[in-house]
Amino acid sequence: MAAASDDQTGFAPDDDAPIGYMKRTRDYYAAIGYTTPYRWAHYTSAPFQPLTKPLNQSRIAIITTAAPFDPARGDQGPGAKYNGGAKFYSVYDGDTSQQHDLRISHIAYDRIHTTATDSGTWFPLAQLKRLAAAGTIGEVAPRFFGAPTNRSHRVTIETDAPEILKRCRDDKVDAAVLVPNCPVCHQTVSLVARHLEANGIPTVVMGCAKDIVEHAAVPRFLFSDFPLGNSAGRPHDEASQAFTLELALRVLETAPGPQTTVQSPLRWSEDASWKRDYSNADALSAEELARLRREFDAQKEIAKGLRVA
Numbered sequence: 001m002a003a004a005s006d007d008q009t010g011f012a013p014d015d016d017a018p019i020g021y022m023k024r025t026r027d028y029y030a031a032i033g034y035t036t037p038y039r040w041a042h043y044t045s046a047p048f049q050p051l052t053k054p055l056n057q058s059r060i061a062i063i064t065t066a067a068p069f070d071p072a073r074g075d076q077g078p079g080a081k082y083n084g085g086a087k088f089y090s091v092y093d094g095d096t097s098q099q100h101d102l103r104i105s106h107i108a109y110d111r112i113h114t115t116a117t118d119s120g121t122w123f124p125l126a127q128l129k130r131l132a133a134a135g136t137i138g139e140v141a142p143r144f145f146g147a148p149t150n151r152s153h154r155v156t157i158e159t160d161a162p163e164i165l166k167r168c169r170d171d172k173v174d175a176a177v178l179v180p181n182c183p184v185c186h187q188t189v190s191l192v193a194r195h196l197e198a199n200g201i202p203t204v205v206m207g208c209a210k211d212i213v214e215h216a217a218v219p220r221f222l223f224s225d226f227p228l229g230n231s232a233g234r235p236h237d238e239a240s241q242a243f244t245l246e247l248a249l250r251v252l253e254t255a256p257g258p259q260t261t262v263q264s265p266l267r268w269s270e271d272a273s274w275k276r277d278y279s280n281a282d283a284l285s286a287e288e289l290a291r292l293r294r295e296f297d298a299q300k301e302i303a304k305g306l307r308v309a
Contacts, residue, residue: 012272013272015272015273015275015276016272016275017275018210018211018223018225019209019211019275019278020211021183021186021209021211021212021228021278022040022183022211022212022215024278024279024280025038025183025279026038027279027281027282028279028280028281030281031281031284032281032290038151039153040187040212040215040216041153041187041190041191041215041216042215042216042217043194043216043217044217045217045258045259046194046197046217046218046219046258046259047194047197047198047219047258048197048219048255048257048258049197049198049200049201049202049219050202051174051175051202051252051253052174052202053138053174055136055137055138055175055249055252055253056135056136056137056138057138057174058137058138058174058175059137059138059139059140059141059171059172059173059174059175060128060132060137060138060139060140060141060173060174060175060176060177060249061140061141061143061144061145061168061171061173061175061176061177062096062123062124062125062128062141062144062145062176062177062178062179063144063145063146063147063164063176063177063178063179063189063192064102064122064123064144064145064146064147064178064179065104065107065146065147065148065149065179065180065181065182065185065188065189066102066103066104066119066122066123066146066179066181067086067087067088067102067103067104067105067106067146068088068092068094068100068101068102068103068146069101069102069103070086073085073086074086075105076103076105076106077103077105077116078115078116078117079111079115079116080105080116081105081111081295082105082106082107082108082111082295083105083106084106085106086103086105086106087106087148087149088106088146088148089148089150090148090160091145091146091147091148091160091163091164091167092145092146093143093144093145093146093167094143094144094146095142095143096125096129096140096141096142096143096144097142100123100125100144101119102119102122102123103116103119104116104122104181104182104229106149107149107181107182107184107185108182108183108184108228108279109181109182109227109228109229110227110228110229110230110274110277110278112227112274112277112278113227113268113274113277113278114226114227114228114229114230114235115235116229117235117236118235118236120232120233120235120238120241121229121230121231121232121233121234121235121241122179122181122229122230122231122232123144123179123232124177124179124206124232124233124241124244124245125140125144127232127241127242127245128140128177128245130242131245131246131249136246136249137249138174141168141171141173142171143167143171145164145167145168147160147164147178147188147189147192148160148188149181149182149184149185149188150184150188151184153187153191156187156188156191156192157191157195160188160192161191161192161194161195161196162195164192164195164196165195165196165199165201168196168201169201173201174201174202175201175202175203175204175252176193176196176201176202176203176204177203177204177206177245177248177249177252178192178193178203178204178205178206179205179206179207179231179232180205180207180209180231181228181229181231182228182229183209183212183228186205186207186208186209186212186213186216187212187216189205189207190205190212190213190216190217190218191216193205193218193219194216194217194218194219197219197258202219202220202252203218203219203220203252204219204220204221204222204248204249204251204252204255205218205220205221205222206222206224206231206232206244206245206248207221207222207223207224207231208223208224208225208226208227208228208229208230208231209228210223210225210261210263213261214259214261217258217259218258218259219255219258219259219260220251220252220255220258220260221251221260221261221262222244222247222248222251222261222262222264223261223262223263223264224244224263224264224266225263225264225267225268226266226268227268227274227278228278230268231244232244232245233245233266234266234268240266243264243266244264244266247262247264
């Protein structure tokens with residue numbers, strides 16, 4: 001008997017599946033001349049701390065990889081090219097009672113299929129405040145925390161994660177929502193989530209890079225199959241952002257044990273062709289690859305100067 005066609009079975013196209021960011025990124029850097037493959041953080045089990053009080057009595061903190069806007073650090077606006085000069089290398093915090101202009105020009109979000117015009121897609125403070133006002137959560141923690149996007153596992157594990165834990169404890173945080181953007185961001189917040197959880201603070205990661213987060217084995221993960229930079233919902237779509245955060249908090253509250261992944265039912269588009277583009281070396285010419293290598297080397301020099309400043 002002949003196999004049924006996709007039209008007859010109703011199957012989705014083969015490429016309408018979560019992007020394999022670890023392989024995609026490894027192949028991209030190999031194509032531009034970096035032949036030593038990056039080792040992604042890999043664990044086969046995760047710590048797990050249940051909530052110690054009901055969600056509607058809990059103080060919730062946000063941990064972000066977005067950076068505060070600094071006009072002295074070059075173009076950080078929507079559509080800006082990757083801007084290594086806007087990176088930060090130490091944990092920072094901000095007063096959640098104030099407005100903040102946080103941006104993602106310093107990291108490798110999807111610059112083709114998203115706009116970076118709405119910070120609500122990467123920094124869900126407004127939605128968290130709404131839920132506090134509604135009594136869904138007890139309160140928003142007095143500070144949010146910025147986690148440096150660090151390729152060094154050691155620095156994240158030994159320096160940044162303990163510092164974030166200390167600040168969470170100082171603020172008497174009951175649980176944390178972690179929101180990454182780029183591929184390395186997803187690894188960073190996964191390592192931070194593991195550290196917080198091992199030290200008694202429940203966490204949920206909201207992210208778009210399923211393979212990276214699951215490779216690092218986090219306690220709880222809400223996966224949105226959206227372009228990188230949209231872990232907290234679609235841009236300029238408050239209903240999407242509200243649903244995404246509410247679902248993440250449901251995962252925080254109800255996960256039965258570690259390594260719980262829940263996939264959001266929201267779709268970016270019925271056309272899955274956007275998944276073919278991110279860091280896809282096969283789609284780039286030799287000239288484009290050479291240009292990208294030059295640009296990457298230049299950004300490395302900028303970053304090196306910032307680290308020693």
